Amino acid sequence: MYEKDGEKYFIVDSHMHYWNAAPSNWVKGAEQYAKGWIECFHAYQGLGPQETHWPIEKFMAYTEDDLMKDVFQDGYVDIAVFQPTYLKEWYAEGFNTTERNAALGEKHPGMFIANTRFDPRDGDVGLVELARNVERYGSKGVKLYTAEWNNGSRGYKLSDPAAYRYLEKAQELGVKNIHVHKGPTIWPLDKDAFDVSDVDHAATDFPELNFIVEHVGLPRIEDFCFMATQEPNVYAGLSVVIGGLMHARPKFFARVMGELLFWVGEDKMTFGSDYGIWEPKWQIEGFVDWDYPSDEFSDFPRVTTATKKKILGLNAARLYDIKVPAEYQLPVVPSAREAEESAQLVTES
Amino acid sequence: MTVTTDTTVASAALSALATVRDPELDEPITTLGFVASCVVSCEGRAVVRLRLPTYFCAPNFAFLMVADAYDAVTAVPRVTSAEVILEDHFASDVINQGVAAQAGFVKSFDGEAVAELGDLRAQFLRKAVMAGTDQVCRPLVAAGVTPAELQALTLGAVPATPEMSRLRQRRQELGLPSDDSSPLLVDPATGDRIAETAVPLHLRKARVTRAGIEANTSICSGMLRVRYPGEGMG
Numbered sequence: 001m002y003e004k005d006g007e008k009y010f011i012v013d014s015h016m017h018y019w020n021a022a023p024s025n026w027v028k029g030a031e032q033y034a035k036g037w038i039e040c041f042h043a044y045q046g047l048g049p050q051e052t053h054w055p056i057e058k059f060m061a062y063t064e065d066d067l068m069k070d071v072f073q074d075g076y077v078d079i080a081v082f083q084p085t086y087l088k089e090w091y092a093e094g095f096n097t098t099e100r101n102a103a104l105g106e107k108h109p110g111m112f113i114a115n116t117r118f119d120p121r122d123g124d125v126g127l128v129e130l131a132r133n134v135e136r137y138g139s140k141g142v143k144l145y146t147a148e149w150n151n152g153s154r155g156y157k158l159s160d161p162a163a164y165r166y167l168e169k170a171q172e173l174g175v176k177n178i179h180v181h182k183g184p185t186i187w188p189l190d191k192d193a194f195d196v197s198d199v200d201h202a203a204t205d206f207p208e209l210n211f212i213v214e215h216v217g218l219p220r221i222e223d224f225c226f227m228a229t230q231e232p233n234v235y236a237g238l239s240v241v242i243g244g245l246m247h248a249r250p251k252f253f254a255r256v257m258g259e260l261l262f263w264v265g266e267d268k269m270t271f272g273s274d275y276g277i278w279e280p281k282w283q284i285e286g287f288v289d290w291d292y293p294s295d296e297f298s299d300f301p302r303v304t305t306a307t308k309k310k311i312l313g314l315n316a317a318r319l320y321d322i323k324v325p326a327e328y329q330l331p332v333v334p335s336a337r338e339a340e341e342s343a344q345l346v347t348e349s
Numbered sequence: 350m351t352v353t354t355d356t357t358v359a360s361a362a363l364s365a366l367a368t369v370r371d372p373e374l375d376e377p378i379t380t381l382g383f384v385a386s387c388v389v390s391c392e393g394r395a396v397v398r399l400r401l402p403t404y405f406c407a408p409n410f411a412f413l414m415v416a417d418a419y420d421a422v423t424a425v426p427r428v429t430s431a432e433v434i435l436e437d438h439f440a441s442d443v444i445n446q447g448v449a450a451q452a453g454f455v456k457s458f459d460g461e462a463v464a465e466l467g468d469l470r471a472q473f474l475r476k477a478v479m480a481g482t483d484q485v486c487r488p489l490v491a492a493g494v495t496p497a498e499l500q501a502l503t504l505g506a507v508p509a510t511p512e513m514s515r516l517r518q519r520r521q522e523l524g525l526p527s528d529d530s531s532p533l534l535v536d537p538a539t540g541d542r543i544a545e546t547a548v549p550l551h552l553r554k555a556r557v558t559r560a561g562i563e564a565n566t567s568i569c570s571g572m573l574r575v576r577y578p579g580e581g582m583g
Contacts (some may be wrong), residue, residue, distance in 0.1 A: 036404035036439055043403060046575035047568070154461065219373065219565030222476070222558040249567040255560040263557065 010328035012316035015272025019096035075280035120162035141177035225263035239272035258300030379583025393429035402572035475537035480559035481516035496548035505529025
């Protein structure tokens with residue numbers, strides 16, 4: 001919970017991690033990739049405020065105590081959603097697995113949602129594992145990393161028939177939210193690896209599922225925006241957007257937020273700290289204080305307290321059926337008026 | 350071995366490198382800080398070292414920049430041979446050897462790539478045209494030019510700003526109409542004039558495309574500074 005100027009914000013951190021990238025977890029023969037990966041993540045932390053930077057040793061293997069303090073005690077978060085990333089080609093026990101996350105979650109009931117993941121290239125075995133994870137951990141969401149390496153293959157598309165088989169299974173198991181990583185990736189080498197058209201196909205064919213595009217397709221925000229306007233079940237996951245731009249590049253942060261508010265809308269944007277890349281505290285404080293810096297932005301949608309409440313928690317609470325106490329909810333009057341207006345429109349037409 | 354540098358030729362080589370752009374960011378690799386060093390021996394042997402914001406920057410764009418840098422430096426008078434070395438990248442060896450052997454992308458990444466990068470480059474040039482459209486049109490709109498007037502404008506009728514010449518150059522590279530009588534607003538895929546009713550949406554798309562490229566550039570330059578605190582050359 002965060003409170004500022006008499007306004008109370010319910011905070012759902014919809015995209016965070018508990019990883020182990022210590023050298024003891026690096027796969028023999030793949031050390032350069034394991035090291036390169038975590039160093040790359042660490043450089044991203046450099047885009048946040050100086051006083052929040054960690055030494056690489058801590059960054060590789062922060063502890064449970066670090067996480068509980070940074071996210072909940074200091075970081076205002078009410079509910080945090082674990083998003084696993086396996087990368088078992090590089091990290092022996094995985095970078096950030098469902099099991100590892102859930103084990104921490106079980107110690108702190110009611111504070112975490114443990115999402116799981118799948119990889120369509122794992123065939124029937126993977127389907128069984130998905131069912132087991134959903135059953136055991138109550139996962140309502142999955143994190144998909146389409147650029148992940150797997151037995152010589154360096155990626156897949158969400159529109160592949162094998163991926164559809166998994167999406168069907170996930171839906172049958174009661175999974176609602178598909179978080180797709182569309183940010184910095186490597187494969188396919190000769191195409192644009194940031195291409196979001198596969199999400200477009202899947203979102204059309206699975207209208208009951210929500211597709212949260214993490215990192216908003218950066219650096220292809222425009223492709224993501226055009227796609228999101230056409231698909232009612234596509235959301236913008238703001239991890240990296242707030243962490244990577246708000247402090248380091250405020251002007252570009254304003255432009256990107258303006259575009260997202262215009263194309264995607266405040267009802268379909270969700271906050272994610274991307275912890276341990278960035279601590280949530282400064283991101284939440286900064287975002288609640290944030291507004292467009294100048295008149296240059298007058299033709300973008302306005303940012304209100306309600307906008308921020310939705311983005312910081314209420315939208316994700318809706319996706320995950322989280323009960324939000326009344327004091328954090330928005331007043332119901334405007335939505336009632338909207339309902340009346342739309343009813344009138346229907347009558348008039 | 351002592352390397353003596355021919356500073357005149359090295360300076361010419363650096364100017365040549367300034368014509369090489371990051372295809373994704375649409376900026377010269379010199380202003381982006383990607384050129385770590387550029388030396389030319391008295392015998393005309395050029396050695397260029399390039400660096401990127403992360404270890405995992407997309408290998409396709411990295412390959413294009415290394416290959417373009419090789420071509421640009423090789424074409425400089427009195428350069429007899431060129432070696433371009435991409436440093437600290439997961440695919441450094443493959444890219445460096447592939448470019449040195451003039452092997453092309455598919456052969457260099459044997460089994461991992463099935464197409465050369467021309468289409469990818471064109472796709473990003475089209476984004477650059479959209480972003481350039483915003484750069485040129487935004488001041489016009491601010492000065493009161495209406496969508497109908499914009500739609501009727503030709504390239505020759507627009508004030509000759511650096512943004513305008515940059516837009517024209519990108520359109521030339523793509524083979525889009527780019528002489529004075531060409532419409533200012535065209536579809537970057539087909540070159541067709543934008544219909545008047547479609548102008549507001551076209552401008553919105555141009556604006557978000559520019560926002561995307563500029564935000565990306567700002568993240569990349571921030572990451573590069575974290576990784577390499579020193580300035581690059583150029």
